[in-house]
Amino acid sequence: MNGAESLVQTFVNCGVEICFANPGTSEMHFVAALDRIDGIRPVLALFEGVVTGAADGYGRMAGKPAATLLHLGAGLGNGFANLHNARRAATPIINVIGEHATYHRQYDAPLASDIASVARPNSVWMETTEEASDVAAAGARAYAAAMSAPGGIASLILPADTAWLEADGPADPVDAAPFTTVDTATIDKTAEALRNGKKSALLLRGRVLLEDGLELAGRIQAATGARVLCDTFTPRMQRGAGRVRLERIPYFAEQAVEHLADVEQLVLCGALNPVAFFAYPGKESWLTPKDAETLVLARPEEDGLAALEALADAVSAPATAPEHAELAKPDLASGTLDADGVGRAIAHFLPEGAILSDEGATAGLFTNIYTENAVPHDHMCLTGGSIGQGLPLAAGAALACPDRKVVCFHGDGGAMYTLQSLWTMARENLDVVTVILANRSYAILNIELMRVGAENPGPKALSMLDLHNPELNWAQLANGMGVEAARCETAEEFNEAFQSAMSRKGPFLIEALI
Numbered sequence: 001m002n003g004a005e006s007l008v009q010t011f012v013n014c015g016v017e018i019c020f021a022n023p024g025t026s027e028m029h030f031v032a033a034l035d036r037i038d039g040i041r042p043v044l045a046l047f048e049g050v051v052t053g054a055a056d057g058y059g060r061m062a063g064k065p066a067a068t069l070l071h072l073g074a075g076l077g078n079g080f081a082n083l084h085n086a087r088r089a090a091t092p093i094i095n096v097i098g099e100h101a102t103y104h105r106q107y108d109a110p111l112a113s114d115i116a117s118v119a120r121p122n123s124v125w126m127e128t129t130e131e132a133s134d135v136a137a138a139g140a141r142a143y144a145a146a147m148s149a150p151g152g153i154a155s156l157i158l159p160a161d162t163a164w165l166e167a168d169g170p171a172d173p174v175d176a177a178p179f180t181t182v183d184t185a186t187i188d189k190t191a192e193a194l195r196n197g198k199k200s201a202l203l204l205r206g207r208v209l210l211e212d213g214l215e216l217a218g219r220i221q222a223a224t225g226a227r228v229l230c231d232t233f234t235p236r237m238q239r240g241a242g243r244v245r246l247e248r249i250p251y252f253a254e255q256a257v258e259h260l261a262d263v264e265q266l267v268l269c270g271a272l273n274p275v276a277f278f279a280y281p282g283k284e285s286w287l288t289p290k291d292a293e294t295l296v297l298a299r300p301e302e303d304g305l306a307a308l309e310a311l312a313d314a315v316s317a318p319a320t321a322p323e324h325a326e327l328a329k330p331d332l333a334s335g336t337l338d339a340d341g342v343g344r345a346i347a348h349f350l351p352e353g354a355i356l357s358d359e360g361a362t363a364g365l366f367t368n369i370y371t372e373n374a375v376p377h378d379h380m381c382l383t384g385g386s387i388g389q390g391l392p393l394a395a396g397a398a399l400a401c402p403d404r405k406v407v408c409f410h411g412d413g414g415a416m417y418t419l420q421s422l423w424t425m426a427r428e429n430l431d432v433v434t435v436i437l438a439n440r441s442y443a444i445l446n447i448e449l450m451r452v453g454a455e456n457p458g459p460k461a462l463s464m465l466d467l468h469n470p471e472l473n474w475a476q477l478a479n480g481m482g483v484e485a486a487r488c489e490t491a492e493e494f495n496e497a498f499q500s501a502m503s504r505k506g507p508f509l510i511e512a513l514i
């Protein structure tokens with residue numbers, strides 16, 4: 001057994017089932033090992049941003065890591081943006097990054113680069129193997145690091161000779177660090193604070209945004225009057241009918257400041273203090289009032305769910321939350337198609353248990369309003385603000401949950417970053433319906449241009465935010481990668497196309513001309 005085979009067998013023993021790959025010469029032994037050892041499904045992506053984004057979507061839904069296979073520093077660098085988003089989502093991922101053979105590194109061959117420097121910013125763990133006999137144990141450590149609470153990216157740099165030389169065999173799995181327990185004193189202190197008469201809000205992030213955590217938060221709200229909030233962009237949240245609704249902190253800083261203006265104490269459960277996405281001249285960066293107190297109920301690496309349960313007991317919360325979102329399918333739009341009409345149709349026809357990959361940007365806001373009262377579903381956001389995540393995220397989620405419909409709604413600007421995802425969707429026959437919100441613009445940046453105070457933009461500035469000339473044809477782009485597609489100019493066309501896409505299986509794209 002060579003080093004690569006010992007690594008693949010170790011991954012299989014740990015529970016890794018999938019590897020998103022874009023390999024090169026230095027990874028050929030790992031490629032061959034995936035073929036020789038059963039248990040890991042290789043999925044080829046044609047750009048590394050798709051590899052890493054898909055691993056993120058898979059990890060968010062599966063709750064365990066996919067492996068990625070990346071070609072030295074250049075391949076890893078191509079995947080950097082979506083690793084950044086995955087880091088913000090605390091998604092477990094194991095990167096296997098090929099490297100020149102140990103003895104070849106000294107020659108500074110053309111593909112040589114400082115891989116560690118590219119890997120470090122997004123990794124909770126990083127090792128370079130120097131001997132084939134080290135590889136299996138490093139693989140087990142990588143799995144444990146990725147799975148250690150709250151989850152993170154482990155990067156294993158694998159020099160080619162450590163993959164091809166003889167190794168000792170697979171390593172045993174290593175224990176991951178579980179979520180740690182919040183102590184009773186913290187629970188008591190929080191319970192006391194929630195009863196002190198001040199205006200309180202609970203900010204949730206991570207595992208607690210699934211149905212059971214939301215229910216606990218709703219019960220605590222009923223007992224204490226605390227508001228329940230979530231960040232603007234959450235890795236994964238369960239929404240829709242029957243679930244406790246949260247207040248989502250608005251994106252724009254001044255709206256967020258207003259939204260949080262009456263908060264006197266903020267209780268964090270898996271979340272960090274909310275801050276503005278960007279600085280704007282004369283506007284706040286810190287979103288809660290300056291004199292508001294922060295109380296940490298659970299840090300991201302602590303068991304927030306158990307903490308909420310204990311807190312619900314401590315405040316004598318009712319056995320069930322009194323309010324849940326009701327099912328309310330919006331009326332369908334007619335006439336000219338706009339973002340509102342798209343949102344209505346998505347919420348109207350969404351099947352139960354669907355997974356939404358949301359990179360809708362400005363045009364996605366309506367969808368999010370309507371889906372709050374749609375059938376129960378999962379919702380995933382662009383966690384790190386680095387656009388081009390929605391399509392690969394959808395592909396990864398579809399591989400993690402093959403029995404669930406995945407709907408990706410995406411700005412046309414962001415979608416162009418990783419459109420190669422469509423090819424992987426076609427090749428793997430993934431049940432993903434993509435809605436491209438084709439406004440032919442970097443619309444958010446037109447808004448930001450005004451908000452940052454860059455006055456009287458001229459034609460040169462505006463041309464950098466405009467996607468007309470030439471006009472993208474998403475139906476043709478999709479067809480060219482093996483995905484069937486429709487173009488819709490009216491609300492009626494869109495309603496029909498989306499309804500029919502929901503009733504069939506396999507990849508489909510709808511270009512919504514809004």
Ligand SMILES: Cc1ncc(C[n+]2csc(CCOP(=O)(O)OP(=O)(O)O)c2C)c(N)n1
Pocket residue numbers: 081360361362363385386387410411412413414415439441442443444445
């Ligand atoms: C990697 C990366 N590059 C550039 C940006 C800056 N940026 C933010 S939004 C945006 C355009 C988004 O356009 P689109 O997806 O069409 O959505 P719209 O704003 O039109 O609603 C750009 C370029 C970014 N956030 N991330």
